Amino acid sequence: MSKHEPQPSAFSRFLGEMRRRHVVRFSLGYAAAAFVVLQLAEILFPAFDIGDTGLRILVVAVALLFPPAVVLAWVFDITTEGIRRTDDEAPDDRRLEPGSLLPRVSLLVLTLVIVGVVGLWMARMGVLDDPEQAGAQAADGEPALVAYDASVPIRSLAVLPLDNFSGDGGQDYFTAGLQEELITQLTQIAGLRVVSRTSVQRYHDAETPIPQIGRELQVDAVIEGSVRRDENQVRITLQLIHAASDTHVWAHQYDRPLTDVLGLQSEVALDIAAQIQAEVAPDEVTTLRRVAARDIDPEAQDAYLRGKYELAKGTPEGNRSALQFFETAVGEDSSFAPALANLAGTRFLVGMADSAQAPRALARAQEEAERALAMDSTSVEAHEVRGLILESLREPAAPGAANTPPEMPLVLGVDASDLDSAWVTSLSQLGQRIATQMRSRGVRLQGASLDQRLLGARQLMAAGLFDEASVMLSDLVDDAPDMAPAWDLLARTKIAAGDPQGAVGAMEGHSARGGDDAPTPAQVRSLQTAVNREGALGYWRWNLERLEARAAAGQRVSPMDRAAALAATGDDEGAFTALERAVAQQDRNLATLERDPVWDGLRADPRFADIVRRSRALRHAPGDAGPPGGDPRR
Numbered sequence: 319m320s321k322h323e324p325q326p327s328a329f330s331r332f333l334g335e336m337r338r339r340h341v342v343r344f345s346l347g348y349a350a351a352a353f354v355v356l357q358l359a360e361i362l363f364p365a366f367d368i369g370d371t372g373l374r375i376l377v378v379a380v381a382l383l384f385p386p387a388v389v390l391a392w393v394f395d396i397t398t399e400g401i402r403r404t405d406d407e408a409p410d411d412r413r414l415e416p417g418s419l420l421p422r423v424s425l426l427v428l429t430l431v432i433v434g435v436v437g438l439w440m441a442r443m444g445v446l447d448d449p450e451q452a453g454a455q456a457a458d459g460e461p462a463l464v465a466y467d468a469s470v471p472i473r474s475l476a477v478l479p480l481d482n483f484s485g486d487g488g489q490d491y492f493t494a495g496l497q498e499e500l501i502t503q504l505t506q507i508a509g510l511r512v513v514s515r516t517s518v519q520r521y522h523d524a525e526t527p528i529p530q531i532g533r534e535l536q537v538d539a540v541i542e543g544s545v546r547r548d549e550n551q552v553r554i555t556l557q558l559i560h561a562a563s564d565t566h567v568w569a570h571q572y573d574r575p576l577t578d579v580l581g582l583q584s585e586v587a588l589d590i591a592a593q594i595q596a597e598v599a600p601d602e603v604t605t606l607r608r609v610a611a612r613d614i615d616p617e618a619q620d621a622y623l624r625g626k627y628e629l630a631k632g633t634p635e636g637n638r639s640a641l642q643f644f645e646t647a648v649g650e651d652s653s654f655a656p657a658l659a660n661l662a663g664t665r666f667l668v669g670m671a672d673s674a675q676a677p678r679a680l681a682r683a684q685e686e687a688e689r690a691l692a693m694d695s696t697s698v699e700a701h702e703v704r705g706l707i708l709e710s711l712r713e714p715a716a717p718g719a720a721n722t723p724p725e726m727p728l729v730l731g732v733d734a735s736d737l738d739s740a741w742v743t744s745l746s747q748l749g750q751r752i753a754t755q756m757r758s759r760g761v762r763l764q765g766a767s768l769d770q771r772l773l774g775a776r777q778l779m780a781a782g783l784f785d786e787a788s789v790m791l792s793d794l795v796d797d798a799p800d801m802a803p804a805w806d807l808l809a810r811t812k813i814a815a816g817d818p819q820g821a822v823g824a825m826e827g828h829s830a831r832g833g834d835d836a837p838t839p840a841q842v843r844s845l846q847t848a849v850n851r852e853g854a855l856g857y858w859r860w861n862l863e864r865l866e867a868r869a870a871a872g873q874r875v876s877p878m879d880r881a882a883a884l885a886a887t888g889d890d891e892g893a894f895t896a897l898e899r900a901v902a903q904q905d906r907n908l909a910t911l912e913r914d915p916v917w918d919g920l921r922a923d924p925r926f927a928d929i930v931r932r933s934r935a936l937r938h939a940p941g942d943a944g945p946p947g948g949d950p951r952r
Contacts (some may be wrong), residue, residue: 344391352380466563472594473921475509476539479522481544493545495623503587508930532561536915568593577613605696618650620656655693658702662686663748725933782913784815818854858886878907906931
């Protein structure tokens with residue numbers, strides 16, 4: 319070559335050397351082979367119960383092995399005579415690099431070291447970790463924070479136990495009562511899910527981080543604060559905290575005279591609703607403001623809060639003590655509707671503990687509940703007490719029938735067939751306590767049927783007591799392993815409690831025990847793969863396919879079950895269509911609308927709040943103890 323000819327650039331010579339050493343051809347072949355391997359792995363891994371972690375490791379290995387493979391392709395070549403080191407001589411007798419093997423080995427070692435460092439870094443960053451195990455570790459440790467977006471409305475709340483800053487432990491009843499009153503008022507907002515007081519009490523005096531509380535309770539935000547009582551004044555300090563980001567969204571201090579402290583909770587509820595962009599219907603605003611506008615006799619208020627505190631103990635002694643306090647409150651202020659409603663409910667609880675006195679006590683409790691409703695037709699507690707009393711009487715006593723003879727026939731202990739089929743959904747703490755005692759008494763005296771136990775679990779779930787419902791259902795499927803609705807509801811309670819792997823376990827148990835509608839082992843493996851990949855969403859996708867298959871086979875599918883699956887998988891319009899059908903059919907599972915997290919994605923839509931209000935109207939319809947027709951097992 320003449321020295322006057324233009325010399326090729328170093329880059330051109332490098333490309334020419336790559337072609338001569340067949341590096342480009344090798345790279346294309348490696349990419350094609352890797353694609354085939356990954357496609358086969360995606361098909362075969364689920365068949366051998368190898369989850370997403372195995373596939374993730376394979377993808378990372380294929381990517382990390384590429385650089386060392388290219389270096390080897392540079393150094394060695396595959397020929398008809400076998401694998402040999404590529405000649406250093408270029409076709410034009412120019413050497414691209416020295417002929418010594420040392421630079422080649424050094425390049426290979428350096429590549430392997432770099433790849434190894436990258437692999438270790440990815441492992442430390444958790445790229446190769448099982449997402450389920452990573453989630454469990456996060457639950458045990460400090461939760462990861464996310465950025466707070468003020469444009470995203472808050473649709474679920476937990477009111478944590480308030481701190482007593484009065485310097486007097488004897489005021490604990492006062493602080494606890496204000497917490498329960500605030501929960502009661504917030505619960506009246508149809509577009510908001512409020513966790514029950516029972517579920518949040520475990521965080522009393524606990525040092526649990528707010529993000530962890532939010533994840534465990536599956537709420538967007540929490541309310542925490544303190545109460546200081548000083549003679550005739552009270553100071554309440556509250557903070558609204560966005561749970562996932564641990565961001566303080568709002569804080570306010572309220573100073574009020576004692577005569578205004580219960581009404582203040584309604585004012586606080588409206589303030590919180592404004593901060594979280596919750597839509598409050600005009601009738602809800604009217605109700606809350608009416609409560610806030612009324613001054614209450616301080617003695618009546620104090621007796622009322624003491625009664626609530628005693629009632630929360632859940633003991634026979636506490637119930638009897640609460641009854642006396644509520645009688646005192648009503649005696650001090652006969653127009654105090656909440657005290658009268660709680661008096662009726664507590665009398666019901668005490669009466670059930672004494673079979674001889676039960677008929678007279680229930681008749682008197684019904685009369686008191688009717689009076690409470692006459693004072694305040696919007697009272698959730700009064701509606702629930704009245705409905706639960708009517709559930710427990712064969713022939714409801716007429717209002718004012720305080721002298722009904724003791725031989726009045728009762729369902730309790732005689733025929734529990736109507737006991738747990740209550741259309742009344744216990745949203746208040748009082749209603750939950752009564753319903754729980756009704757169930758336990760029916761089981762103790764006679765033994766509830768399988769359907770009654772299933773419906774009792776549904777009521778617990780409707781009240782947001784998912785762990786308690788899960789325990790009841792676990793016992794139920796042990797006694798009746800072929801009861802498919804119990805297995806399905808057990809999986810639902812696990813999902814509602816934030817435990818998708820528990821739902822997989824429930825379906826595994828159903829598959830192993832067999833029976834009608836039991837999933838096949840292949841379906842369970844499919845569910846496991848879906849849950850590993852998408853968590854609770856994977857369960858809902860799998861469940862929706864099952865429900866659609868049942869419907870296609872001519873089996874009855876609860877519109878509420880279908881609506882829940884559609885809502886969870888993002889089909890809002892389909893969910894609303896199913897919900898309208900559920901209202902038309904008076905589906906008893908409408909009770910889950912208020913406390914089940916699956917509906918949180920719909921709560922910002924005014925249509926959802928309207929459906930909640932209509933379902934409440936169905937539950938509180940006078941003289942209607944339950945929806946007509948329908949399969950109680952669904």
